[in-house]
Structure formats: structure tokens, C-alpha cells
Amino acid sequence: MKRKKVLVFRELPEDQLARLQAAHEVTVANPRIAEQRSAFEAALPEAQGLIGSSFPVDEALLARASKLEVISSVSVGVDNYAPAALHARGILLCHTPGVLDETVADTVFALLMATSRRVVELSSLVREGRWSKNIGEDLFGHDVHGKTLGLLGFGRIGQAIARRAALGFGMPVLFHARHAVDLAAHAPELLGRATHTPLDELLSRADIVVAMLPLSDSTRGMIDARVFGRMKPGAIFINGGRGATVQEPALLAALDQGTLRAAGLDVFATEPLPLDSPLRTHPRVTPLPHIGSATHETRHAMAELAVTNLLKALAGERPLAVYDTAFA
Ligand SMILES: NC(=O)C1=CN([C@@H]2O[C@H](COP(=O)(O)OP(=O)(O)OC[C@H]3O[C@@H](n4cnc5c(N)ncnc54)[C@H](O)[C@@H]3O)[C@@H](O)[C@H]2O)C=CC1
Numbered sequence: 001m002k003r004k005k006v007l008v009f010r011e012l013p014e015d016q017l018a019r020l021q022a023a024h025e026v027t028v029a030n031p032r033i034a035e036q037r038s039a040f041e042a043a044l045p046e047a048q049g050l051i052g053s054s055f056p057v058d059e060a061l062l063a064r065a066s067k068l069e070v071i072s073s074v075s076v077g078v079d080n081y082a083p084a085a086l087h088a089r090g091i092l093l094c095h096t097p098g099v100l101d102e103t104v105a106d107t108v109f110a111l112l113m114a115t116s117r118r119v120v121e122l123s124s125l126v127r128e129g130r131w132s133k134n135i136g137e138d139l140f141g142h143d144v145h146g147k148t149l150g151l152l153g154f155g156r157i158g159q160a161i162a163r164r165a166a167l168g169f170g171m172p173v174l175f176h177a178r179h180a181v182d183l184a185a186h187a188p189e190l191l192g193r194a195t196h197t198p199l200d201e202l203l204s205r206a207d208i209v210v211a212m213l214p215l216s217d218s219t220r221g222m223i224d225a226r227v228f229g230r231m232k233p234g235a236i237f238i239n240g241g242r243g244a245t246v247q248e249p250a251l252l253a254a255l256d257q258g259t260l261r262a263a264g265l266d267v268f269a270t271e272p273l274p275l276d277s278p279l280r281t282h283p284r285v286t287p288l289p290h291i292g293s294a295t296h297e298t299r300h301a302m303a304e305l306a307v308t309n310l311l312k313a314l315a316g317e318r319p320l321a322v323y324d325t326a327f328a
């Protein structure tokens, strides 16, 4: 098979890079790193395949990549790409659904436990030498087990969160999604335990609201002052999807006005989170640096799937996971 030109725009594990190098001419250049930017720009016009993540591949960038056949994202979320432009040029977009579901659900649960039981705050109290007497009611947390979970987004990862909540913690699950989900066919273990619920009803009944939504035109800014205003007083909010689905000033107002007890955030509208963001130091926010899928096992599985997708696409075969840009 003819060797093609591949541009790797975010580092890959060595064994996965070797798979690419065995078949194609590979340039590794991360445009986020100033010293690598010119190598990235030099390789872009010749690249037939792009593989990486966490960098916006917008229309202007695509215009400089005239030979591009396929982009393989090492992520399931595809909000960094320009679907209409890709579709118009017939460029395939591949991604990594499925292999990260359980790991991301674990991260969301870690945030849910940490916020409800004030784990980070109380651990700091010990570390800073402020544990001088038995803690009193003012530092008690709230139970997780048995509480009602409201899920915004009930796709692959949302369902993995729902399984933990319903089967492990005895939590009734309410979910809001764009399409109804046939539980009998897709998640029979959740029959009778998870219920498709209109958004306002979900917000008024959930003790903990978890957003696990992709970022798209329909979800950008969707979690706004109205949504926070409909939540139960004292609710906890977790975002494991994308930061820009939330209007961050409205989130801060809900925290400061006491509607929300706490927020656990893995994702932010701007990442890395700017130093002057009030979300970084807010006493009732537990922030994480976008680590949903960041385990050794899962990041390797994502890289492996992304490389397989790219190799297949460049060989004219059907990749394992293609994102349908026609309906984005
Ligand atoms: N924090 C992290 O590290 C990670 C974040 N993510 C984010 O999570 C997202 C979800 O991943 P999956 O569960 O695999 O996606 P999926 O496509 O399986 O599920 C998406 C769900 O959101 C719902 N949805 C979409 N638009 C909606 C709207 N306008 N209103 C209501 N519901 C809507 C869909 O109906 C579906 O239930 C990814 O697109 C990515 O952005 C994914 C992996 C890791």
C-alpha cells in the first residue's frame, strides 16, 4: 500500500505511534506548543491524515490542509471540528466512542461523592492542621445513596453513570435526552430504575443534576439561569460533558444565591481554566482539569482505537468509529 502523509497533532503512546510509522510517513507536531507550531504548519498542506485531540480544527485550518482525507480524533467529543466543512469536502471524521464510558462515569461519580461528602474541603482541613476537634454539623455532608439523580444526556456515558447510581447506590434516575431511549433494548438493567422525564420536572425533583452532554449548536449555553432556577434549593450540579454547555456566570450566581449547594466540574468553557476564573477558587466548587478519561488504560485504548480508525480510513476501509458529519 502507498505510504501516505500523517500529521500527529497531539502525542501518542509509543506503541501506537509505531503502528502509524510502520505504514505511513509521520510528522509529530503539537500546534499548542510554540516551538512545534511551524512544523505543524509546514506539514499541514501535505497531510492526508490528521490524528490528535484538544485543538480546534476549524474551517481556516482545514483550508490550509488541501490534501486531507481523514481526521481521527483521540476523543469521543467532536466539538473541535467543523462538521459542515468536513462534510462538504468529503473528509472523514473518526472518534473514540465506547472505550472510555466506564472511566468517565467513574470520574463523574468521584465528583458526585466529593461534592456531596465535602471530601476535598475536609481533607484540606486535616492537611492544614485545622482538625482540632470532632467535626460538627456545620461540616457534615449529605448522603448520596437513595438520592434522586437527574441526568442531562443519556447516551453511552450517561447510561454508565445511571448504572452506577441505580444499581450501586439505590438512586432513582431521571434522564433528559434528545431522543427517547428504549431501555428494554439498550439498558434492560435500568428498566424501572431510570425514567425519561421532561426537563423542568427533572430539575425540580433531582437532588443531584449531572450534565453529560456533547457540545453542539443545540446544547451551547443550554444550562442557563432558567435551568439553575428550576433546580431544587440545595441541589448539587456536576458537569462531565463540555464546559460551554453551561453559562458559567449563571452557575456562579446559583452558587452564590444558595440555589446550588455545590458544583463538581471536570470541564470549563475555557480550558485550561484561566487563573482569574472565580470557579477556580470558589469554596463550593470542586474543579478538575478535564480528567474524565485520563487513566493509563483508557487513554491507551482511545489512542489504539484512533490509530486503527486512521489506518483503516487511509487504506480505503471502513473505520471502526466514524462520526456522521451529515447530521451534526
Ligand atoms: N470530561 C471528559 O473527559 C469527557 C467528556 N465527554 C463529553 O461527553 C459527551 C457525551 O459522550 P457520549 O455519552 O459518548 O455521547 P452520546 O452521543 O452517546 O450521548 C449524548 C447524549 O446527549 C443527548 N443530547 C444531545 N443533544 C441534546 C440536547 N440538545 N438536549 C438534550 N439532550 C441532548 C443525546 O440525546 C444523548 O443522550 C461527549 O460528546 C464529550 O463532549 C466525553 C468523554 C470524556
Ligand SMILES: O=C(O)C(=O)CO
Residues within 6 Å of the ligand: 074, 075, 076, 077, 078, 100, 292, 293, 294
Ligand atoms: O473524549 C472526549 O471527548 C474527552 O473529553 C476526553 O476524553
